[in-house]
Amino acid sequence: MVNNLPVNILPVGYNAQNHGQSSYSSDDLPKPVVMTLNQGSAVKSMDFHPVQQILLLVGINTGEIMVxxxxxxxxxAVxxxxxxELQACLMPLQASLADDYTTSINRVIWSPDGTLFGVAYSKNIVHIYSYHGGNDVRNHLEIDSHSGSVNDLGFSYPNKQLSIVTCGDDRLIKFTFEGHEALVYSVCPHRKENIQV
Structure with missing residues (x-):
């Protein structure tokens, strides 16, 4: 069944503020819908390009990504x-895909400079694409990262080297931390002065 759910775009003026220090009231937020984009399926995640704010990355419930x-x-781009590379994937993912090749997107996100974007899927895997403008999207990196759904991903720059942080149904955060006692649903890399958190 296809859900024809639109993406509504609202005009929002934004002044950079520190996280946790919001002084916006409900009167500051826009009320009219400026634009509607019909995706044809349920949108699961969206992210605006960090440099070219007119570019919107969208992931939907059928595993499709669009710019x-x-x-x-x-x-x-679609x-x-x-x-x-199915042979490079671990056996649990190969078996899962043999039974059911459908997957949903849990998260899409641009890298901080907008040259890459990442996609976290509901089946074990993360794709990193390089973006070269227009419809020029190229495969960059495929990671069989979790046992089960990859619930979120983020980009981080510890020691000035781009890293990818993921979390999933296997109760792991892949990069440094592991051992959570419940499902992990979100990660958010943060830099404060010279410390990467």
């Missing part, structure tokens, strides 16, 4: 879920 140009309302 939209909001100024022209044009869908620039990629469907596909495992790039």
């Amino acid at each position: 939209w140009d909001l100024s022209s309302r044009e869908r620039l 990629r469907n879920f596909k495992v790039w």
Whole structure:
């Protein structure tokens, strides 16, 4: 069943503030819908490009990712879920895909400079794509990262080296920390002065 749920775009003025220090009231937020994009399926995650704010990365429940140009309302790029190197994946993922090749997207996110974006899927895997403008999206890195769903991912720069942090149903945060006693649903890399958290 396809859910024709639109993506509504609201105009929001934004002044950079520190996290946790919001002074916005409900009167500051826009009320009218400026634009509606019809995805054709339920949207699971979205992220605006960090440099070109007119570019919107969208992931939907059927495993598709899209890059939209909001100024022209044009869908620039589309990629469907596909495992790039099935033989390189661990056996649990290979077995899972043999039974059911469908997957949903849990999270899409641009890297801080906008040259890469990551996709966390509901089946074990993370894709990192390089973005070269327009419809030029290239496979960059495929990671069989968790046993079960990859619930979130983020980019981090410890020691000035780009890293990927993921968390999943296997109760692990892959990068440094592990051993959570419940499902982990979100991660948020943060930099304060010279310390990466």
